[in-house]
Amino acid sequence: MSLDLAALTAAVTAHGAVVRVLVAATAGSAPRDPGTAMLVWEDGQSGTIGGGALEHEAVTAARDMLAAGRATAQRRLPLGPALRQCCGGAVTLVWERFDEAALPGAVPRARPMGPAGDMPATVARRLREMRPGAAPALLDGWLVEAAPPEVRPLWVWGAGHVGRAIVSVMAPMPGRAITWIDLSPDCFPDAIPGNVTAIPAAAPEALMRRAPVEADHLILTRDHDLDLALCHAALHHGFASCGLIGSATKWARFRSRLSALGHSNALISRIACPIGDTSLGRDPQAIAVGVASALLKGGNEKMTRDRAV
Known part of the structure; x- marks a missing residue:
């Protein structure tokens, strides 16, 4: 480095x-x-x-x-x-x-x-x-x-257990600028790493247009309707990669609803769900390790996708 x-x-x-x-x-x-x-x-x-x-x-x-x-x-x-x-x-x-x-x-x-x-x-x-x-x-x-490499943006939507685990794993990694969004200031921990920008927003999906199109996204909120709105906004806006927390059942429902919103199957398939490596388990730290591994290998598109297509 x-x-x-x-x-x-x-x-x-x-x-x-x-x-x-x-x-x-x-x-x-x-x-x-x-x-x-x-x-x-x-x-x-x-x-x-x-x-x-x-x-x-x-x-x-x-x-x-x-x-x-x-x-x-x-x-x-x-x-x-x-x-x-x-x-x-x-x-x-x-x-x-x-x-x-x-x-x-x-x-x-x-x-x-x-x-x-x-x-x-x-x-x-x-x-x-x-x-x-x-x-x-x-x-x-x-x-x-040499000059430092270009910093790759990572946008994390949600500061619950999985969001916190992912940010704690990814923040020390070189070459990452993390933007972390949730509904209010009290959603975030007291200590935020220096390379992480925490943004409280009453309507997080409205911030999607501010994300660089080369950003990686992780959608991890507590609200399935908000998750869907963020997926919809991301598909309209464009991204390097996008991962959604959830099960195969959740993803099947989301595919159907995103299709009804006008997105093609090919475009919808760019979203990875579930995220991480499912063989590691469902503990937040295990999910974070799997997600970090995928991001270090090139992006969320490398994540395990146990889902119906």
Whole structure:
């Protein structure tokens, strides 16, 4: 993943000097992919680069940097020989110390890992050509990082048990901007994650036209009539994918009613119902795990569909 400027700025504001530990490259089997990062400060940390001996070594080195005031470091760690981990591959880590004066202005960016000098032409070319979300690159003594990937919108309709479970699972995932809608403010929990926008609305279906057409939707309200109105609005508006909570019986009735409202069978079939992986059970957390798995694989259209067609 790309440099999270907001998280880095918040950590520096809260803790002063912070070291970012980045997985810059991997070879063979490794616990996390290039671009994975964590933040370390004097008495705490956030994120993970895979845990175990690798993370312990990384955190120790980061705190040594904080104590010594060093700006950057780079090291290739063979996981088996050096750390006695079973992965068998190797990880190249980059440590960068940031304080308020050293915060980067934007990404994409290129930074020398040693004494500052003119940017090599090879680095400038890579910086221009890197696609958003691409893995970082170590090139001619410089670290090159891409702009973040486009954020994919997820609209969650309903803040009941399943809605809360899904938001709690999806909110920490990178690359998601979540809009959460229910009837009134007291429907939502007291604590809302930072990347979640909670919107109380007396007529939620009227908000459908505000959703990006590339959004994923999850319709999870307590009211079947409202669920139907939201499905009807979604089919008119357009979406990347749409999932509806319910049973095969509910979906059969909804298909009939949506057909009576003028929607074609092909269009109606773009809505997935039930959602998640039915083999995991009906517990809200189990549904949330199945839904998250489907979304990470590309969208609600990947969800199990135990329904009449």
